[in-house]
Amino acid sequence: MHKIGYLGPEGTFSQQAAQHYCFNKQEAALVSLPSIREVLLSVQRNELDLAVIPFENSLEGSVNIVLDVLAWEVDLLIVDELILPISQTLMVTPGADWERISSVYTHPQSAGQCRLFLETHLPQAKVYLTSSNAEGANQAQMSGRTAGAIGPEAAADKFGLQVVLRNIQDKNNNFTRFVVVGKKSIHLPAGRNKTSIVFSTEHTPGSLACILDIFNLWDINMTKIESRPSRGQLGRYIFFIDIDGHLSNPDVRDALTMVQRKTNFYKFLGSYPMAEID
Amino acid sequence: MHKIGYLGPEGTFSQQAAQHYCFNKQEAALVSLPSIREVLLSVQRNELDLAVIPFENSLEGSVNIVLDVLAWEVDLLIVDELILPISQTLMVTPGADWERISSVYTHPQSAGQCRLFLETHLPQAKVYLTSSNAEGANQAQMSGRTAGAIGPEAAADKFGLQVVLRNIQDKNNNFTRFVVVGKKSIHLPAGRNKTSIVFSTEHTPGSLACILDIFNLWDINMTKIESRPSRGQLGRYIFFIDIDGHLSNPDVRDALTMVQRKTNFYKFLGSYPMAEID
Numbered sequence: 001m002h003k004i005g006y007l008g009p010e011g012t013f014s015q016q017a018a019q020h021y022c023f024n025k026q027e028a029a030l031v032s033l034p035s036i037r038e039v040l041l042s043v044q045r046n047e048l049d050l051a052v053i054p055f056e057n058s059l060e061g062s063v064n065i066v067l068d069v070l071a072w073e074v075d076l077l078i079v080d081e082l083i084l085p086i087s088q089t090l091m092v093t094p095g096a097d098w099e100r101i102s103s104v105y106t107h108p109q110s111a112g113q114c115r116l117f118l119e120t121h122l123p124q125a126k127v128y129l130t131s132s133n134a135e136g137a138n139q140a141q142m143s144g145r146t147a148g149a150i151g152p153e154a155a156a157d158k159f160g161l162q163v164v165l166r167n168i169q170d171k172n173n174n175f176t177r178f179v180v181v182g183k184k185s186i187h188l189p190a191g192r193n194k195t196s197i198v199f200s201t202e203h204t205p206g207s208l209a210c211i212l213d214i215f216n217l218w219d220i221n222m223t224k225i226e227s228r229p230s231r232g233q234l235g236r237y238i239f240f241i242d243i244d245g246h247l248s249n250p251d252v253r254d255a256l257t258m259v260q261r262k263t264n265f266y267k268f269l270g271s272y273p274m275a276e277i278d
Numbered sequence: 279m280h281k282i283g284y285l286g287p288e289g290t291f292s293q294q295a296a297q298h299y300c301f302n303k304q305e306a307a308l309v310s311l312p313s314i315r316e317v318l319l320s321v322q323r324n325e326l327d328l329a330v331i332p333f334e335n336s337l338e339g340s341v342n343i344v345l346d347v348l349a350w351e352v353d354l355l356i357v358d359e360l361i362l363p364i365s366q367t368l369m370v371t372p373g374a375d376w377e378r379i380s381s382v383y384t385h386p387q388s389a390g391q392c393r394l395f396l397e398t399h400l401p402q403a404k405v406y407l408t409s410s411n412a413e414g415a416n417q418a419q420m421s422g423r424t425a426g427a428i429g430p431e432a433a434a435d436k437f438g439l440q441v442v443l444r445n446i447q448d449k450n451n452n453f454t455r456f457v458v459v460g461k462k463s464i465h466l467p468a469g470r471n472k473t474s475i476v477f478s479t480e481h482t483p484g485s486l487a488c489i490l491d492i493f494n495l496w497d498i499n500m501t502k503i504e505s506r507p508s509r510g511q512l513g514r515y516i517f518f519i520d521i522d523g524h525l526s527n528p529d530v531r532d533a534l535t536m537v538q539r540k541t542n543f544y545k546f547l548g549s550y551p552m553a554e555i556d
Contacts, residue, residue, distance in 0.1 A: 058512040108386045129407035175512050205499045209490035216484040223513055227504050234336040234453050235501055
């Protein structure tokens with residue numbers, strides 16, 4: 001039986017993603033853990049086989065803790081990805097008037113995705129940030145008719161709340177990209193693939209341009225670039241880059257060999273099938 | 279009298295930064311507002327002359343809401359910057375045993391800066407995220423001896439809590455870069471300067487490399503690059519770049535003219551004196 005970890009508790013978008021990933025996989029048991037770091041460290045310690053982790057959202061951007069742990073704390077590979085539509089719902093105690101609630105409980109990512117809704121439709125409500133959307137629904141349920149929560153519909157079901165509005169995020173098209181991480185690849189190269197790396201360059205002018213020119217030289221398309229402060233220094237960055245193609249492709253292999261030569265920190269984060277938007 | 283806005287309430291790092299900026303400026307009145315977006319919009323509507331805004335932290339990275347509002351919602355210029363050391367302190371009810379607290383109230387940025395401390399020294403404590411560190415101290419004070427808060431020492435003073443540990447962030451060198459924004463520049467070009475821009479390129483291979491090559495061509499040093507999802511599309515990004523030099527420098531002017539030619543969205547965010555680390 002494969003053990004697959006996710007950020008719990010039950011009733012989070014991460015649980016939905018993990019269930020989606022395990023659909024039709026008979027030999028999988030889902031394991032809920034209280035923090036993303038704990039989920040990743042558990043895979044590193046072989047206590048889990050795989051983990052399904054939120055990586056970036058189309059409105060709020062990357063999940064910093066995931067980037068930092070993958071870069072510095074574990075040696076894990078991205079083995080798969082899923083892109084799921086995210087509908088943020090407003091939920092209240094059954095029968096309560098949502099326009100009169102004075103407090104809203106939700107996770108910072110969901111609050112960030114619903115900023116305009118909160119400022120426009122609930123200016124009187126105070127926003128309390130919670131460690132998960134399930135916890136937010138729990139808090140709202142305990143607070144009674146003057147409170148609401150924002151999160152996945154599943155959280156309403158779990159905590160006996162009523163969904164009063166759906167798709168309240170600031171853009172209709174709201175997607176989160178989840179990645180599946182493990183100790184070794186699980187797919188052979190077939191179809192369209194993506195490769196993820198993280199690196200830092202010398203702190204000299206043109207050093208990042210040099211790396212991007214390498215991908216140009218080998219005609220490799222870059223699909224993502226993201227910077228993070230490098231080990232806590234303002235003005236020094238590490239870069240997360242995704243490119244089209246699998247490491248088994250000679251061009252990808254040669255380009256990445258050159259990238260290694262031109263960087264002072266380099267880590268391969270995996271080649272895996274590119275997700276279609278579900 | 280100049281009105282200078284900041285993210286309140288009193289007892290936040292933003293208030294400290296605003297006070298630091300106004301030190302020795304006789305004609306300034308500080309105005310506290312409840313959200314960063316509200317602070318920026320108030321400057322846009324001429325209700326404030328300037329605002330002091332957290333921009334990036336050396337441990338947690340950029341403040342997303344600032345990037346998004348500057349890119350899409352307002353036409354403001356960065357006119358100055360400050361880099362301040364940030365000491366996260368743990369505060370509890372006077373006389374309480376900090377190792378036994380069961381809950382910690384703090385802002386997500388501070389929680390992110392103290393992740394390892396929380397997991398290592400307070401594994402039993404539940405972390406409640408608040409809209410500001412001042413609000414966190416307020417909640418901890420109301421919750422009594424089983425609760426603590428993380429934030430600036432000023433918050434402990436304001437809410438009658440006792441500081442039990444200082445510098446509990448995950449790295450000793452913890453800095454936040456604050457920017458001062460307004461409608462027009464307030465400094466003449468003198469000394470070392472920085473220029474900030476935001477842009478997006480065509481979604482074609484090599485388009486970002488082309489922009490970075492422009493800076494190379496004009497021998498301009500890039501001090502920051504940061505990506506954000508572009509108006510809510512996964513895989514499309516806008517880029518925030520800081521370069522050395524002032525727009526009045528002919529090389530900077532010519533390079534940025536070329537950058538405008540090669541981008542499909544471009545916004546100048548200001549030329550301003552480069553901060554020394556205080």
